[in-house]
Amino acid sequence: MTMPNGFSAADAERLSEQERRLIERRARLLGPAYRLFYERPLHTVRGEGVWLYDNQGNRYLDAYNNVASIGHCHPRVVQAIANQAAVLNTHTRYLQEGILDYAEDLLATFPTGLDQVMFTCTGSEANDLALRIARQYTGGTGVIITRFAYHGVTGTISELSPSLGSGITLPAHARTVRAPDAYRLGAENVGKLFADDVRAAIADLRAHGIKPAALLLDGIFASDGVLAGPPGFLAEAVKVAQDEGLLYIADEVQSGFARTGDAMWGFQRHGVQPDLVTLGKPMGNGQPIAGVVVRPEILESFGREVRYFNTFGGNPVSCAAAQAVLDVIRDEQLQERSQRIGAFLADGIRQLAERHELIGDVRGAGLFLGVELVTDRASKAPAANQTRQVVNGMRERGVLISAAGPLENILKIRPLLAFEQEHAELFIDCLDKTLKDVTA
Numbered sequence: 222m223t224m225p226n227g228f229s230a231a232d233a234e235r236l237s238e239q240e241r242r243l244i245e246r247r248a249r250l251l252g253p254a255y256r257l258f259y260e261r262p263l264h265t266v267r268g269e270g271v272w273l274y275d276n277q278g279n280r281y282l283d284a285y286n287n288v289a290s291i292g293h294c295h296p297r298v299v300q301a302i303a304n305q306a307a308v309l310n311t312h313t314r315y316l317q318e319g320i321l322d323y324a325e326d327l328l329a330t331f332p333t334g335l336d337q338v339m340f341t342c343t344g345s346e347a348n349d350l351a352l353r354i355a356r357q358y359t360g361g362t363g364v365i366i367t368r369f370a371y372h373g374v375t376g377t378i379s380e381l382s383p384s385l386g387s388g389i390t391l392p393a394h395a396r397t398v399r400a401p402d403a404y405r406l407g408a409e410n411v412g413k414l415f416a417d418d419v420r421a422a423i424a425d426l427r428a429h430g431i432k433p434a435a436l437l438l439d440g441i442f443a444s445d446g447v448l449a450g451p452p453g454f455l456a457e458a459v460k461v462a463q464d465e466g467l468l469y470i471a472d473e474v475q476s477g478f479a480r481t482g483d484a485m486w487g488f489q490r491h492g493v494q495p496d497l498v499t500l501g502k503p504m505g506n507g508q509p510i511a512g513v514v515v516r517p518e519i520l521e522s523f524g525r526e527v528r529y530f531n532t533f534g535g536n537p538v539s540c541a542a543a544q545a546v547l548d549v550i551r552d553e554q555l556q557e558r559s560q561r562i563g564a565f566l567a568d569g570i571r572q573l574a575e576r577h578e579l580i581g582d583v584r585g586a587g588l589f590l591g592v593e594l595v596t597d598r599a600s601k602a603p604a605a606n607q608t609r610q611v612v613n614g615m616r617e618r619g620v621l622i623s624a625a626g627p628l629e630n631i632l633k634i635r636p637l638l639a640f641e642q643e644h645a646e647l648f649i650d651c652l653d654k655t656l657k658d659v660t661a
């Protein structure tokens with residue numbers, strides 16, 4: 222059988238007949254643009270807490286999913302969805318209290334000034350809407366992003382997501398800046414260098430007659446290689462942009478909802494005040510809900526001149542799920558746990574680095590870690606082939622992670638916030654064994 226979607230003959234040989242049939246059927250029905258994780262794709266049938274189960278009943282420790290962040294099928298979210306679905310599910314053109322209670326509760330987690338929220342269904346839509354608002358407010362079109370950014374899939378936003386692939390052509394109104402890579406640029410330099418790059422990008426836009434509108438940044442630079450960087454390093458670049466009249470859009474789709482441990486929102490690590498913040502992924506623990514949090518004075522003229530309605534955005538069932546997520550983050554102290562378990566995990570991996578030369582850098586914030594693998598610590602030469610082996614080797618041992626960065630040589634470790642110490646210990650043990658098996 223010819224295998225679709227980049228599966229090699231060697232990969233195909235390791236698959237069961239049922240897996241082969243599913244892959245072929247998927248390609249036939251869904252077309253060629255989708256990608257599966259792992260050389261031996263996972264056929265998941267059930268999730269519970271930090272575990273995913275495959276069709277054979279094997280369980281996998283989920284150290285990757287940032288959607289079911291508070292735990293797969295969390296009973297409080299399941300119950301909230303069921304209760305609300307049994308009573309009412311309409312949209313935002315009727316008066317309804319749930320959306321207002323949730324908006325109030327959500328906005329209370331933001332610094333004063335970020336006082337209004339608009340709801341969408343996806344992070345892509347949230348970024349799209351944020352950019353429209355920023356352009357309307359500033360009268361500009363120019364956008365600055367990082368070189369291997371990912372911000373979503375709408376027409377406008379996919380063009381600002383170079384990590385989607387070589388088919389993406391950067392539009393004339395966009396400028397990319399070097400990702401703030403503290404490992405290569407040095408932790409003490411990265412803030413200034415990043416600010417210099419942003420300043421140069423603004424100047425270049427203006428030199429080409431393009432008025433800049435926004436600096437759009439992922440709070441943890443996930444697709445660029447999980448570049449959490451030292452706390453505060455972003456402040457200088459944000460100041461440069463805001464002083465020049467650009468709006469800073471903090472894309473918190475990856476770094477929000479307690480993921481970074483030290484705060485509810487990733488931008489808070491840097492002591493900066495965004496003009497707009499976009500949210501998504503873990504917001505409804507799997508129920509589609511996302512949004513834009515914004516300063517009211519920025520939204521004012523947009524709201525006067527443009528009507529906003531999003532059929533499913535902010536519907537009562539999604540808001541009920543999102544409310545349950547916020548409640549659980551508070552009640553189960555998941556922010557504190559993200560910080561504590563994240564630090565334990567990072568320490569454990571740093572200890573592994575003492576005996577595994579392949580580990581060049583361990584970085585991150587809270588329960589979002591990047592582990593950069595290099596073939597040579599002095600030259601920092603990327604170990605992409607070895608990274609693929611580790612990701613697939615971990616999967617074979619029952620632990621799920623992925624890889625990030627332009628060369629895919631960075632282990633992307635993003636465990637559920639529901640992780641306990643025992644899960645972190647299991648993870649470290651599995652990574653140790655897997656690294657021992659890696660061949661050049």
Ligand code: PMP
Pocket residue numbers: 342343344345346348371372373374439443472474475501502511
């Ligand atoms: N921004 C970032 C930083 C993301 O990681 C993603 C999703 N991976 C998005 C935006 C888009 O979110 P969605 O897939 O919900 O459209």
